Amino acid sequence: MNKVSSIDKFWHGRRLEDLNEAEWESLCDRCGRCCLVKLEDEDTGEIHFTDVACRLFDAKSCRCRDYPDRQQQVVDCIKLSPQEVSQLRWLPPTCAYRLIGEGKDLPWWHPLVSGDPRSVHEAGISVHGRVAASETDVPLEDYIEHIVKWPSRTPRARKPAR
Template sequence: MSASSSGPTTSLPFWRTKPLNLMSPSEWESLCDGCGKCCLHKLEDEDTGKIHYTNVACQMLNLGTCGCKDYPNRQKHIPDCVQLDASKVEALKWLPSTCAYRLVAENKPLPWWHPLITGDRNSVHEAGASVRGRAIAESRAGPLDRHIVTWPA
């Protein structure tokens, strides 16, 4: 009889082993940390192409939960709402640096506060990594160029 010592088995989480384009719909959706940063209006400098983030939220963003008010039907309300998919992640330079889709595409780890790491959907808010308490409604904003901020990136 021979003893085998294989040691403890640790399997990597799906986001470390699967490319974005092979994730199931539920895996894909679970990557979203619920920060709301992608739902802030952005301005692009026509001369330099630089993206400027604002603290102005899309009208569909619930400022308390940082989730879309009608996610399944958002494009009916906002026709130019970007339907994020694996083929767009690398091309969308405005995705925040903490965005899990961007991080996975760049083979970087998720932040410690990401709900997939903590098991808690509120950890993104508790860590101060969401737009909760920092964004304003589109209907109250006025000109976007008066609302440029540096924190979402």
């Protein structure tokens, strides 16, 4: 994959609602942050990420094992839409859908910009190497022990030397 030229930046000046399905799907950088289990504090509404992943998440590839049928297998799996992007408080700050929805550009490490699907991992944005367990391996009452801060933050990533 090659770096995109400014002519190829289909997301520039466009609303999420105006993207076709292929464009929409290509915005996902495959970081896996949205596939981490999140907990909501009932009293404050605060969202807490954990290092526990959805049971369909493959931590080695940072992909869903059954993306086309994920909603049939995981009841609370959300298929993102432009409307949900503007309403979901738990989307990571690095999420391309969130960034484009807020009128921002994609960062250098996004595969559509870098031309390299590995750049999201090399920049430390993805969950690669950071998932502690699958939700099938951790009892619900132990999730609180898996709360982590990094998925809700934008890391100070630097371009790797090439």
